[in-house]
Amino acid sequence: MAKDYYGILGVSKDATQDQIKRAYRKLARELHPDVNQEDGAQERFREVSTAYEVLSDPQKRQMVDLGGDPMDSGGGAAGGRAGGDPFAGFGGLGDIMDAFFGGGSGGAGGRGPRSRMQQGSDALLRLELTLEECAQGVNRDVTVDTAVVCDNCEGGGSSAGSAPSTCDTCEGRGEIQSVQRSFLGQVMTSRPCPVCRGFGEVITDPCQQCGGDGRVRSRRTITVKIPAGVGDGMRVRLAGEGEVGPGGGPAGDLFVEVEELQHERFVRDGADLHCHVQVPMTAAALGTVVNIPTLEDEEELTVEPGTQPGTEYVLDGRGLPKLRSNGRVSGHGDLHVHLDVRVPTKLDEDQADLLRQLATVREEEQPEPTVSAGGNGHRNGIFSRFRGFGHR
Numbered sequence: 001m002a003k004d005y006y007g008i009l010g011v012s013k014d015a016t017q018d019q020i021k022r023a024y025r026k027l028a029r030e031l032h033p034d035v036n037q038e039d040g041a042q043e044r045f046r047e048v049s050t051a052y053e054v055l056s057d058p059q060k061r062q063m064v065d066l067g068g069d070p071m072d073s074g075g076g077a078a079g080g081r082a083g084g085d086p087f088a089g090f091g092g093l094g095d096i097m098d099a100f101f102g103g104g105s106g107g108a109g110g111r112g113p114r115s116r117m118q119q120g121s122d123a124l125l126r127l128e129l130t131l132e133e134c135a136q137g138v139n140r141d142v143t144v145d146t147a148v149v150c151d152n153c154e155g156g157g158s159s160a161g162s163a164p165s166t167c168d169t170c171e172g173r174g175e176i177q178s179v180q181r182s183f184l185g186q187v188m189t190s191r192p193c194p195v196c197r198g199f200g201e202v203i204t205d206p207c208q209q210c211g212g213d214g215r216v217r218s219r220r221t222i223t224v225k226i227p228a229g230v231g232d233g234m235r236v237r238l239a240g241e242g243e244v245g246p247g248g249g250p251a252g253d254l255f256v257e258v259e260e261l262q263h264e265r266f267v268r269d270g271a272d273l274h275c276h277v278q279v280p281m282t283a284a285a286l287g288t289v290v291n292i293p294t295l296e297d298e299e300e301l302t303v304e305p306g307t308q309p310g311t312e313y314v315l316d317g318r319g320l321p322k323l324r325s326n327g328r329v330s331g332h333g334d335l336h337v338h339l340d341v342r343v344p345t346k347l348d349e350d351q352a353d354l355l356r357q358l359a360t361v362r363e364e365e366q367p368e369p370t371v372s373a374g375g376n377g378h379r380n381g382i383f384s385r386f387r388g389f390g391h392r
Contacts, residue, residue, distance in 0.1 A: 003071070005064055008051040013065070017056065024052040059177050060188065070179070070188050113174030113200025114192075116157065116164075116214070120147065120245035122252040124235075129226065131263040135295050135320045137228035144222060144254065147215040147243045153207035155214040155248015164201035169193055174200040214248040224256050229271065229323030232260035265293060271322045271333025278340045279303060292337055294318045301337060309341040 006013050009023045030036060031045040050071060054060045060070040123146050129138065149155045158164060166172045170193035177190045192198035206212030226236060235255045242252030266273045277290060287305035291298045292315065301313055319333025347355070359365050 005051040005054050008047050020055050114198040116199050117247035117249040118245040119249050120243040120252040123242040124255045126257045126259050128259045130261050134230050134260055138226050140224050141221050142224050145219045148218040149244050149248045150210035150214055150216050152209040157203050157212040157214045159205045159207050162205040164203050167196035167200055167202050169195040172200040174198045215244045227327055229321035230258050234258050271320045273319045274336045276338045276340050278342045281341055281343050284341045311339040313337040
């Protein structure tokens with residue numbers, strides 16, 4: 001005996017499609033297992049979903065009105081779903097809400113002809129920048145080769161003065177359905193229309209410029225604003241500057257990925273910079289003042305007498321801008337200066353005599369070596385991490 005699908009949804013037999021859809025939405029909100037844990041709610045939700053699938057399809061509804069049941073005896077894919085997972089078409093509350101508002105593909109909400117207008121793809125290009133450009137930010141013109149809307153047909157795909165015609169094969173539904181009788185009962189199958197490819201319309205006179213696709217390839221130049229503080233691998237998003245979709249659909253986004261070039265003096269660590277400065281052994285022993293180059297200018301650094309090799313000086317705020325996720329700058333990093341003491345390798349006789357005299361005065365002619373793990377006893381301190389800086 002055929003089920004009373006109208007009664008399950010609580011609508012009359014002469015209800016419009018809008019009335020059927022509103023009744024289904026109301027019941028689905030109340031009965032979905034994500035919001036209703038009562039006994040029997042799951043079974044009721046399955047019945048409501050099946051009833052809506054039947055009554056929202058013109059051919060299945062006609063079969064019901066004639067006294068038949070398109071879901072009888074597990075006929076077709078819909079009957080198989082009814083006997084298996086009742087929520088196969090609705091993975092969660094988000095899926096059912098998408099179906100309510102036309103955004104989902106589950107259930108009967110996804111039926112009907114496909115739109116010829118589709119979302120375009122995103123595009124990606126890479127942009128080489130120096131460390132100075134990353135620090136200051138820059139406006140750069142880039143050339144982009146993407147799909148744009150065909151200016152001849154304005155995305156419609158048809159030649160001027162013509163328009164797509166309704167597909168004679170599927171009568172604009174975008175799919176072909178057939179009902180067959182078998183020992184299991186009535187079986188209904190559905191597949192995309194092979195003539196219109198599921199669009200429900202056929203372009204009889206395609207645009208000669210785009211061939212009916214509604215878009216063409218074009219090369220254009222756009223200006224990219226790179227914010228201060230970007231780093232290697234970061235991406236700048238330009239909304240709507242990517243590929244235009246088929247049928248003149250909305251364009252995707254363009255992502256510009258930064259490739260930071262190696263710098264001759266500085267090594268970057270986030271917003272901090274590291275560099276090595278060499279001073280003679282005598283300057284480290286006696287003390288001196290050296291000029292340290294920064295990204296903007298120079299800064300004087302006082303080396304105290306007796307400074308040891310590997311000493312690290314930190315110049316606050318002389319690094320790069322700290323770029324936050326919202327694109328704003330929040331302070332600056334620091335510049336870490338690592339001191340390398342240069343020991344002379346070639347001495348003339350007078351210089352060697354002076355050093356011997358110094359060694360005699362300091363009683364260091366035959367010094368006893370001091371062996372230790374050094375510093376805090378760890379091998380991998382901050383300085384060892386940057387031992388190779390300046391030599392890369």
